[in-house]
Amino acid sequence: MRSPLxxxxxxxxxxxxxxxxxxxxxxxxxxxxxxxxxxxxxxALSHVFERxxxxxxxxxxxxxxxxxxxxxxxxxxxxxxxxxxNLAQLAxxxxxxxxxxxxxxxxxxxxxxxxxxxxxxxxxxESVVPRMVTAGAGLxxxxxxxxxxxxxxxxxxLLEQSTFDRKFERLFRTPDQARSAFxxxxxxNRSIMHYFTIKTAVSVATGVLTSLLLILxxxxxxxxxxxxxxxxxxxxxxxxxxxxxxxxxxALVYYDSLPPFIAIAAGLGVIQxxxxxxIEPKLMGANLNLSGLVIMLSLAFWGAIWGVxxxxxxxxxxxxxxIVCARFESTRPVAVLLSETGDVVPETPVKTxx
Numbered sequence: 001m002r003s004p005l006x007x008x009x010x011x012x013x014x015x016x017x018x019x020x021x022x023x024x025x026x027x028x029x030x031x032x033x034x035x036x037x038x039x040x041x042x043x044a045l046s047h048v049f050e051r052x053x054x055x056x057x058x059x060x061x062x063x064x065x066x067x068x069x070x071x072x073x074x075x076x077x078x079x080x081x082x083x084x085x086n087l088a089q090l091a092x093x094x095x096x097x098x099x100x101x102x103x104x105x106x107x108x109x110x111x112x113x114x115x116x117x118x119x120x121x122x123x124x125x126e127s128v129v130p131r132m133v134t135a136g137a138g139l140x141x142x143x144x145x146x147x148x149x150x151x152x153x154x155x156x157x158l159l160e161q162s163t164f165d166r167k168f169e170r171l172f173r174t175p176d177q178a179r180s181a182f183x184x185x186x187x188x189n190r191s192i193m194h195y196f197t198i199k200t201a202v203s204v205a206t207g208v209l210t211s212l213l214l215i216l217x218x219x220x221x222x223x224x225x226x227x228x229x230x231x232x233x234x235x236x237x238x239x240x241x242x243x244x245x246x247x248x249x250x251a252l253v254y255y256d257s258l259p260p261f262i263a264i265a266a267g268l269g270v271i272q273x274x275x276x277x278x279i280e281p282k283l284m285g286a287n288l289n290l291s292g293l294v295i296m297l298s299l300a301f302w303g304a305i306w307g308v309x310x311x312x313x314x315x316x317x318x319x320x321x322x323i324v325c326a327r328f329e330s331t332r333p334v335a336v337l338l339s340e341t342g343d344v345v346p347e348t349p350v351k352t353x354x
Contacts (some may be wrong), residue, residue, distance in 0.1 A: 016311050019134075026306060027345070031149045031307055032153050033313070034150050034309065035150045038150065038154050046064045046069075047067035049063075049068055057148075059317070061303075063194065069158075082227070083224060084225035087224065090224070097253045097254070099255075100253040101253045129284055168181065171210075186321070187323050187324050187341065191316075191323065192316050192319065192320070195284070195315060198280065198283045199233070199280075199336050202233065202276075203234060205279075206271060206275050207229045208226065210222075210352045211225065213267045214247060215273070217260055217264055218260075219251055219254060221250070225246060225250075229243040229268075233275075233276075234311075235299070235308075239311075240276050243268070244265065245262055247268060275331060289343070290322065290340055291338060291339065291340045292340070295318070298317070301314070302317060318338065321334075322339060322344065323335075328339070334339060
């Protein structure tokens with residue numbers, strides 16, 4: 001019988017090895033992970049379209065699937081074009097906003113009677129604002145450039161998805177093992193579908209309300225900030241905070257008075273608080289069953305490994321780990337520690353690994 005110390009040591013070594021492989025294989029894995037997300041979205045949207053109909057008639061699958069594919073492609077192209085155009089314009093205007101920020105520092109020094117005027121270069125390197133905006137534009141360009149590789153991955157996933165179930169079933173030696181594996185996959189699919197459906201709906205609402213508020217007040221780049229708010233809403237906790245800070249800082253240097261800045265900061269704060277703390281928890285319910293501390297640790301871990309993509313995927317990946325660990329007696333304590341209430345998977349756990 002193996003010593004518990006040997007088991008723990010081997011487990012820690014395996015986790016470290018997997019983490020190391022995820023880091024060094026980031027350039028190869030990220031496009032494939034993005035392709036998996038797109039593939040999943042296409043199939044999910046196709047199922048939604050198949051429910052469209054009147055009476056007993058429903059939209060056929062051979063129409064719903066291409067329609068979902070074209071919808072995802074059209075929306076992605078439109079969003080990338082709008083964001084790229086806004087970032088390019090913001091990169092041109094950044095020096096003006098930087099000079100305005102330096103003027104505000106000078107005014108603050110006069111108000112507080114400071115001997116040495118605080119300058120922007122004291123807080124950050126010179127011309128960092130234009131470089132940050134240019135880096136953002138470069139990121140969008142990089143994503144657009146890797147779109148061809150993502151498209152190839154998605155194409156092969158779509159072509160081979162009809163054989164996935166048959167291959168998955170033949171991985172296991174007995175029908176009981178196969179049924180258990182399919183049950184785990186179904187539980188993971190239900191949780192992730194629930195999470196992404198609710199999260200996408202509230203993220204779209206957040207982005208639209210952010211854009212409308214900024215348009216109403218007259219702040220430029222309202223569409224860009226709406227998209228940023230939509231994207232950052234997928235990042236737990238800190239995403240909503242960053243979504244308020246960016247447009248508020250621009251309002252501070254764009255307007256000559258404080259009321260617009262206060263209105264934007266307060267308005268966006270109310271939107272983020274109402275959606276993130278009142279509406280989203282009601283819609284999400286207790287389906288995820290994740291500890292808040294675990295979510296923050298997962299955010300830090302996956303963010304360190306895969307950057308923004310890892311932050312967006314931290315919750316679904318952790319949900320998958322909890323569901324899989326809860327089905328086996330040897331790993332059930334891990335699922336209990338990661339869960340919010342300690343109640344995980346009412347079904348009888350599997351005694352032996354698949």
